[in-house]
Structures are given as structure tokens and as C-alpha cells.
Amino acid sequence: MSKPHYDREHHVKKATGVGDPQCFKGEAGKARFKVGDRVRVKDLPSLFYSRTMVYTRGAECTIAELVYESPPPEDEAWDNCENPEWFYSVIFRQKDLWPEYPDAYSSDTLETELSERWLELV
Amino acid sequence: MAEKHKAAPMVDEISDFEVLEIAVRELAIEKGLFTAEDHQQWSEYMETVGPLPAARLVAKAWLDPEYKKLAVTDGVKASLEVGIDWINDMPSHFGTPSDYCNLRVLEDTPTLKHVVVCTLCSCYPRPILGQSPEWYRTPNYRRRIVRWPRQVLSEFGLQLPENVQVRVEDSNQKSRFIVLPVRPEGTDGWSEDQLAEIVTRDCLIGVAVPKPGKTVNDKRPIHPAINPVDH
Amino acid sequence: MTPDRKKVMKHINIGSQLQPALHVEQHAPFPDLIDNAHIRAYTRAVHDVGGEPDVPIQWEEKEEEVWEHNTFITCEVLAWRGVWNAEERRRRQNVDVGQTQYLGLSYYGRWLLTAARILVDKQYITNSELSDKMDEVRKRYE
Numbered sequence: 001m002s003k004p005h006y007d008r009e010h011h012v013k014k015a016t017g018v019g020d021p022q023c024f025k026g027e028a029g030k031a032r033f034k035v036g037d038r039v040r041v042k043d044l045p046s047l048f049y050s051r052t053m054v055y056t057r058g059a060e061c062t063i064a065e066l067v068y069e070s071p072p073p074e075d076e077a078w079d080n081c082e083n084p085e086w087f088y089s090v091i092f093r094q095k096d097l098w099p100e101y102p103d104a105y106s107s108d109t110l111e112t113e114l115s116e117r118w119l120e121l122v
Numbered sequence: 123m124a125e126k127h128k129a130a131p132m133v134d135e136i137s138d139f140e141v142l143e144i145a146v147r148e149l150a151i152e153k154g155l156f157t158a159e160d161h162q163q164w165s166e167y168m169e170t171v172g173p174l175p176a177a178r179l180v181a182k183a184w185l186d187p188e189y190k191k192l193a194v195t196d197g198v199k200a201s202l203e204v205g206i207d208w209i210n211d212m213p214s215h216f217g218t219p220s221d222y223c224n225l226r227v228l229e230d231t232p233t234l235k236h237v238v239v240c241t242l243c244s245c246y247p248r249p250i251l252g253q254s255p256e257w258y259r260t261p262n263y264r265r266r267i268v269r270w271p272r273q274v275l276s277e278f279g280l281q282l283p284e285n286v287q288v289r290v291e292d293s294n295q296k297s298r299f300i301v302l303p304v305r306p307e308g309t310d311g312w313s314e315d316q317l318a319e320i321v322t323r324d325c326l327i328g329v330a331v332p333k334p335g336k337t338v339n340d341k342r343p344i345h346p347a348i349n350p351v352d353h
Numbered sequence: 354m355t356p357d358r359k360k361v362m363k364h365i366n367i368g369s370q371l372q373p374a375l376h377v378e379q380h381a382p383f384p385d386l387i388d389n390a391h392i393r394a395y396t397r398a399v400h401d402v403g404g405e406p407d408v409p410i411q412w413e414e415k416e417e418e419v420w421e422h423n424t425f426i427t428c429e430v431l432a433w434r435g436v437w438n439a440e441e442r443r444r445r446q447n448v449d450v451g452q453t454q455y456l457g458l459s460y461y462g463r464w465l466l467t468a469a470r471i472l473v474d475k476q477y478i479t480n481s482e483l484s485d486k487m488d489e490v491r492k493r494y495e
Contacts, residue, residue, distance in 0.1 A: 003476045008435025015216035019198075019209040019223030021296045023216070043357050047396055049444045051294050053241055054364055054397070055268065055404040058357025068224055070296055077444035079437075087295060094290075098269050098404070099354065099362065104284055110268060112292040136494045139465055143420040145486040146469045147427050149478050156434045164426045164433070219432030219439045241403030243447050244460075256415035259460050263412075265369075265405040277409055292403065347416035 011081075021068040027084040028069035032116055037063045039090065039119040049077045052118045059096050060122055064111065065089040072115045085116040140349070163213045170211075172252040173323040175204040176300050179227070179250070180326070181317035184305040190229070193302065197225030206250045221248050222296040228289075228328075229302045235286050236301045237275060237328030239267045240293040247298035251326055256345065258327065268292060278329040279340060291328075301328040308334040360390070367394040369405035371452060399455045400447035421461040427468055437471055445471065 015023040033039060043057040051073040067089050071081045094101045094108040101108070151158055179200060183190035193200040198208045208223040209216065217223035225247055228236040240246070241264045246254035257263055267274045271288050275281075282288060291299050303325050309317060324330035324339045354362070371394060387395075431437055437445075446467035447455070454463060472478045 006435075006475060010435075011438055012214070012216065012433075012435055017209065017215055019217050021222060021224055022209075043361065046398065048398075049448055050398055050401075051242055053292065053294065053403050054361055054368075054401050057361045058355055059361075067226075067297060073295065073440050076438060076440040079441060089297075091289075094271075094288075101269075105272065105288070107287040108271065108289070109287060110290045110292060113295040113297055115295075136491070137420075139462055140418075140420045141487050141490045141494075142465055142469060143423050143427070144490045145483060146465065146472065147423060148490075149472060149482065149486055150427065150431065150436075153472075153477050155436055155472075155477060156430045160430050160434065161423075161426055164430050165422070168422075168426065214433040219429055220442075222439070239403075242400045243443055253417070256460075257412040260410070261402050261405075261456070262407050262410050265402045265407045266409075268403045273409075277412065343411065343413045345413050345415040347418045347421075349419050350416045351419050351422045 021070040021087075024069045024071070024081075024084040026069070028086050028116075031066055031086040033063050033066075033086075033088060033119060033121070035063050035065060038122040039063060039088075040122050041090075041114065042118050042120055044118065046074065050074050052114055053112070055097055056092065056112065056114070059092055061090040061092040061096075063088050064091045067113055070115070072117060087113050087115050088119065089113050090119075137348075160213070167212050168248075168253075171248055171250075173326060174318070175201070175206045176247070176250045176326050177318040177321035178204040178314065179300070180302050180321045181314045183227075183302055184317055185314060190302070193227045194229050197227045197300075198223055200227065201225055201250055204250075208249055211249060218249060221246070221298055224297045225250065226297045226299050227302050228291060228299055230304050232304060233286055234289060235282055235328070235331075236289050236291055236299075237267065237271060238291045238293055238299045238301065239264055241265075241268055242294050245293045245298060247300055251300060251323065255323070255327075257342075275329060278324070280330060300326045303328075303331050306332050306334060363390055364393055364397070365404045366406075367391065368397055368401075369407075371395070398448045399450075399452045400443075418461075420465070424461045424465045424468065428464055431468060431471070436475070436477070441471075442467065 038060060040060050041052065041056045041058060046052070065088070067087050069084045069086055071084050075083065089111060092110045094110055095106050097110060147161065150156055179193060182203065183193045189200065189203070201208055208225060212218050230236055244254050244259040246258065263274070268290050271290050272282060293299050319337045320332040320334060322330060322337070322339050325332050330340065367390060428442060432439055432442065446463045450463050450466065469483060473480050473483060
């Protein structure tokens with residue numbers, strides 16, 4: 001049985017002098033969402049790895065910014081970098097995340113970044 | 123490297139993790155995955171990082187509205203003016219692997235206060251802020267700050283009135299964050315150096331706000347190391 | 354609350370109560386004793402702790418051990434030289450380790466185990482080589 005061969009050069013070739021995530025710029029195609037869109041976070045199955053926190057799943061939020069393009073972490077965690085997508089900065093009302101959040105602080109918010117595959121228009 | 127810091131070696135005084143650390147490093151070098159010089163070079167790079175450039179970025183933004191605009195729209199470019207190149211400063215020249223190259227500067231206002239956490243690990247803007255504090259890495263901080271932010275902030279001595287919106291930033295992907303706090307009263311006419319002095323690490327994470335005369339983080343217990351790094 | 358949000362809140366609640374398993378009469382229970390909420394809880398990514406209830410603690414600073422500093426550097430240099438990328442590192446050290454090690458070991462303890470593991474998993478070294486090297490390093494301190 002032969003040993004696997006890993007390409008240890010591909011990332012360094014792509015990102016040197018450019019940076020990461022800058023090195024994936026232009027690879028995700030057209031963004032599906034725009035600033036101000038109301039979206040909901042999908043509660044997709046996520047065995048083994050995800051960076052979409054469970055507490056955001058099923059909650060509505062607003063697109064605040066298109067931040068960069070990059071492979072989704074669920075794939076990049078195994079060095080699969082072929083399918084970059086748009087990442088969005090999204091803002092939740094805390095009251096939409098936590099049932100007990102006090103009314104007195106109803107303007108409090110939480111911001112985080114999620115990749116396009118996790119979002120759907122409300 | 124590690125060995126030279128060690129006291130008289132005794133089998134009971136070396137932990138399995140100290141053994142494993144040396145073993146992994148030496149094996150990686152023997153197999154040609156990296157060199158001892160690579161390791162040394164990165165270690166020297168880490169000795170250059172700390173919170174001062176981020177404090178200076180805030181001070182400059184307080185003094186120069188144009189620079190503030192740049193900071194909040196392009197944190198990586200703004201970092202260059204305080205001597206931090208997110209892409210080329212480190213031996214890799216593609217950013218640090220752990221911190222990537224997408225700094226975002228979160229601007230507080232009199233009615234908006236940011237605080238940063240990484241609930242999934244402990245993502246932190248090391249190139250411009252240095253190593254993260256231990257409490258920032260604890261599951262406890264990560265569990266609670268997203269859900270009970272006002273309570274956790276009050277534990278850090280920061281009580282915020284109802285009319286101030288608290289915004290928790292969960293730093294979960296490739297962006298890294300620093301907070302640009304509101305410039306405090308009583309600092310009129312101050313120089314950039316004077317202003318930078320009151321922008322502590324805790325202010326840049328968002329668990330404290332700058333105050334004239336306060337140039338250090340709140341005093342907390344320091345858990346000692348058995349065999350501490352000498353920097 | 355929508356059905357999705359009810360499920361999410363239940364998940365966060367179960368997750369916060371999971372403990373590294375201690376002995377009970379029968380570990381690995383019959384499949385009909387495990388519902389979907391528990392399958393989800395046991396297969397969750399253990400780094401995902403946001404929103405879990407916990408009590409206030411004393412916030413502390415910490416001095417860094419030499420081996421912790423070296424571990425951090427080793428992990429960065431492994432990425433610089435293409436052995437892994439940061440996402441793979443984060444996956445291995447924050448999720449693959451499982452709940453028992455995640456909560457029971459120190460922060461850099463997980464980094465270090467993971468740095469050893471990647472060398473073995475990708476066949477850059479054999480597990481026997483690692484064992485022999487650890488044995489040899491320990492003997493230096495006898």
C-alpha cells in the first residue's frame with residue numbers, strides 16, 4: 001500500500017503576498033443577498049464540523065455587509081477549497097435569539113459572519 | 123528554545139506535555155516538514171506583537187476623521203499606518219495562518235457599545251493585539267457573553283445604561299476584530315501618544331472603556347506558570 | 354417560538370448538561386433509548402458552546418508555559434509549511450478531540466495533541482516513531 005501524497009504548496013502559492021481570504025476574491029460568483037436583506041439561518045445537518053453556531057439556527061437576521069469570499073469552513077476543514085462562497089456579516093436582535101432576554105434591553109444586538117449556504121430570504 | 127529554560131532536569135518535574143512538545147517539534151524537523159530556523163523565526167515574530175499598534179490605531183482615528191473612515195472601512199489598510207502589515211509582517215507572507223488578513227474595526231458611539239468574543243474557539247487579532255488573555259479563551263466567557271452580555275460586562279466593571287445598545291461580535295470565521303471606543307471626556311488637546319496610553323487591551327476587546335489616567339487593564343489574579351516563558 | 358428555535362434551545366440545554374461519561378450500568382445504550390435530540394447532542398461539534406448556562410467565575414490572567422509557547426509556534430509553522438490549514442487545525446483541536454478532552458484538558462494541551470495527531474494521521478510519522486521519540490526525550494530528563 002502506498003502512502004497518500006498531500007499537496008503542501010497549493011495554499012502558499014495562492015496566498016503569498018495576497019493574503020487569505022483575499023486570495024479567493026472573485027471566485028464565488030454573484031452574491032445572492034444584498035445589504036439590508038432579511039434572512040433566516042438554516043438549521044442544516046452539520047455532522048463533524050461547522051462554524052454556524054447552533055444558537056443562530058432558525059433565527060432571522062439582517063445582512064449588514066458582504067465581507068469576503070472563501071471556501072465554507074465545513075469544507076476547508078478538510079482542505080477542500082474548490083467552491084468559495086460569499087460570507088456575510090449579519091446582525092440579530094438579541095430578543096430573537098434568547099427567549100428570556102429582557103425587554104428593557106430590546107435594542108441589544110449580536111453580529112457574526114455566515115456563509116451563503118446557511119442563509120435564506122425570509 | 124525550550125530546553126535552555128529548564129531547571130535541573132528531574133523525571134518527576136517534566137510533564138507529559140513537555141515531553142510531547144519536544145517530541146513533536148523534533149520529529150517534524152527530522153522529517154523535513156519545517157526547520158529549526160522556521161520555528162525560531164516564527165517565535166521571534168511573536169515576540170514583536172502586542173496591543174500597542176491597535177491602541178495607536180484608535181488614537182489616530184480619534185484625532186483624524188479621514189483616518190477613522192479608513193479604519194472602519196478597511197482595517198487592513200489602516201493597520202499599515204500603525205506599522206502592521208497583516209500580509210507580510212510574518213515569515214509566511216500570507217498572513218498568520220490562525221488570524222488570516224481581514225481586520226474589522228468596530229466603531230462605538232454614545233449609544234452603541236461593541237464587545238468581542240469567539241464562541242467557537244478564541245479567534246483574536248494577534249498581529250495587532252498580541253496573544254489573547256486566558257479569560258477570553260475560557261468556555262465560561264464564550265458560553266455567557268453572547269446571551270448575558272450585560273451581566274458579564276458588569277463583572278468586568280462595565281455597567282451600561284438602557285439607552286446604550288450592546289452589540290456582541292461573535293468572531294467566528296476569518297475576520298478579526300478590535301473595538302474603536304468613544305473618546306472619553308477630559309482628553310481635549312491630548313497628543314496621539316497620550317491618547318494611545320489609555321487604550322488598553324481590555325478596551326480593544328470591548329470589556330472596558332478608556333478613562334483619563336487609566337493606562338492598564340483592571341487588576342486580576344495571574345495564574346503562574348511552572349516553567350514560564352521569559353517574555 | 355418556531356419549531357426550529359424550540360429545537361435549538363433544547364439542543365443548547367442538553368449540550369450544556371452533557372458530561373464526560375462516567376460509569377453507568379450499561380454504556381452504549383439500545384438505539385431505541387436515544388431520540389433525535391440526543392443523537393444531535395452526542396454528535397454535536399463540541400466547540401459550539403455559545404449560550405450554554407454557566408455560573409460567574411473569577412476572571413484571571415495567566416503566565417505562559419514554555420511548552421505552550423512552543424506548541425503555538427509549532428502549530429503556526431505547520432500551517433506555514435502546508436501540513437494543515439487553520440480550519441483543519443481548528444476542526445481537529447476544537448471538535449475532533451471530543452467532549453471529554455475538550456473540557457478536561459488545558460487549552461494548549463489540545464493544540465499539542467492535535468499537532469502530534471496530524472503527523473500520524475497524514476503518515477508523516479508512524480505512531481511507533483512518536484512513541485520511541487517520547488521515550489527517548491523522557492530519558493534525557495532522568
